[in-house]
Amino acid sequence: MKSNQFNPANQIQDLQYFGEFGGVNPSISDSSTYTFLSAKTMFDTFEGNAEGCYLYSRHSSPMNLYLGEALAAMEGTESANVAASGMGAITPVLMQLCAAGDEIVSSRTIYGGTYAFMKNMLPKWNIKTNFVDITKLDVVEAAITENTKVLYCETVSNPLLEVADIESLAKIANKYNIKLVVDNTFSPLSVAPAKLGADVVIHSLTKFINGSSDTVGGVVCASQEFINDLKNVNNGASMLLGPTMDSLRSASILKNLRTLHIRMKQHSYNASYLAEKFEKDGLKVVYPGLKSHPSHEIYSTMINKEYGFGGMMTIDVGSLDKANELMELMQNRNLGYLAVSLGFYKTLFSAPGTSTSSEIPLDEQKEMGLTDGLIRFSIGLDNDIERTYQMMKACMMEIGVLKELQKV
Ligand SMILES: *Cc1c(COP(=O)(O)O)cnc(C)c1O
Numbered sequence: 001m002k003s004n005q006f007n008p009a010n011q012i013q014d015l016q017y018f019g020e021f022g023g024v025n026p027s028i029s030d031s032s033t034y035t036f037l038s039a040k041t042m043f044d045t046f047e048g049n050a051e052g053c054y055l056y057s058r059h060s061s062p063m064n065l066y067l068g069e070a071l072a073a074m075e076g077t078e079s080a081n082v083a084a085s086g087m088g089a090i091t092p093v094l095m096q097l098c099a100a101g102d103e104i105v106s107s108r109t110i111y112g113g114t115y116a117f118m119k120n121m122l123p124k125w126n127i128k129t130n131f132v133d134i135t136k137l138d139v140v141e142a143a144i145t146e147n148t149k150v151l152y153c154e155t156v157s158n159p160l161l162e163v164a165d166i167e168s169l170a171k172i173a174n175k176y177n178i179k180l181v182v183d184n185t186f187s188p189l190s191v192a193p194a195k196l197g198a199d200v201v202i203h204s205l206t207k208f209i210n211g212s213s214d215t216v217g218g219v220v221c222a223s224q225e226f227i228n229d230l231k232n233v234n235n236g237a238s239m240l241l242g243p244t245m246d247s248l249r250s251a252s253i254l255k256n257l258r259t260l261h262i263r264m265k266q267h268s269y270n271a272s273y274l275a276e277k278f279e280k281d282g283l284k285v286v287y288p289g290l291k292s293h294p295s296h297e298i299y300s301t302m303i304n305k306e307y308g309f310g311g312m313m314t315i316d317v318g319s320l321d322k323a324n325e326l327m328e329l330m331q332n333r334n335l336g337y338l339a340v341s342l343g344f345y346k347t348l349f350s351a352p353g354t355s356t357s358s359e360i361p362l363d364e365q366k367e368m369g370l371t372d373g374l375i376r377f378s379i380g381l382d383n384d385i386e387r388t389y390q391m392m393k394a395c396m397m398e399i400g401v402l403k404e405l406q407k408v
Helices: 008-013 039-046 062-075 086-097 112-125 137-143 166-175 224-231 237-241 247-257 260-280 296-302 320-332 362-367 385-398
Strands: 079-083 103-107 128-132 148-154 179-183 200-204 218-222 284-286 312-316 348-350 374-378
Touching: 008 062, 008 260, 062 079, 062 218, 062 247, 079 086, 079 224, 086 112, 086 148, 086 179, 086 200, 086 218, 086 224, 086 237, 103 112, 112 128, 128 137, 137 166, 148 166, 166 179, 218 224, 224 237, 260 284, 260 312, 260 374, 260 385, 320 348, 320 374, 320 385
Parallel strands: 103 128, 103 148, 148 179, 179 200
Antiparallel strands: 079 218, 200 218, 284 312, 312 374, 348 374
């Protein structure tokens, strides 16, 4: 089934949870440990054989299971496990799937923290990563060796907004019997990677899904078998590394998830409005919804159209000085905040070369096309985007990024 026949927001909406006293939200389990009426049931729970029983909240808690269930429904996977952060979801997945001597083939344009983990930490356990241009399928395939266990990418990459052709990558992964792991943080609801053949789908819940920039969080969506493996008390990486989300937080994220579909539509509408206007004005804009985007066509076939092309865009203003000047001016005019992260109601902007991607060495940044003057925008939920456009344009003209006055 193609993702555009599967409606993730409906899947979420159809789930029903009630609180202890008939509350319209599920009750928060405010406990780290749980009592048993019989010692036998406690033993069975340890062995993983007591369905519906809770043992200890690092393993699972009712609220974390509710949130996990909703996110699994959104991605169309059998199960999910929430984590305390996006990195707390990514790192156990890689450690679960790889042992000493194994290799990963990864997109080279990925989140800076993920890149740093693969490049600087995994070699300590003799796990090697081959970084490739994920848009070149022949290069991807050629990088796979007999030791490769994982093919890793982001649906829409951070920060260059490259698009991974998930269906084709899944075919390659199948051919070599390796796992395709996709970080879908930039494109929740728009793309359902598992429906396109991905084995494991990861999100940083910190971004669009929670959407209020008040917490970090993560999730792994996958088969029941893989989620059980991650939570295994003897050798599960999530259970033993311990990146557990707190129940109070998962309750709050579950409530924010309920408005995700409305927010994504507005993020996409606003970002595509600005991308089109600024491209017409002659700026170097990258946005997957623009025809000029190298993967526009393939992305159009991957997305659930009603949620659009997402809220992320980049503009290259030529130099770091100009980028900094523009970002400071926009912040002074209350057009958004000079901050890392994304998915907030307010527009957020940063220069990835000096911030979120600073883990990537300068020569490698250059090779992948990450230029100094690149500004990454997470476009907010602004009510009147034409007004925002006019105000942003005024900032650009003031500092000489946009020279010609447009006819209005
Ligand atoms: C932010 C981010 C992460 C890391 O998530 P945290 O919640 O900050 O740990 C991973 N992948 C992508 C694409 C991100 O944007």
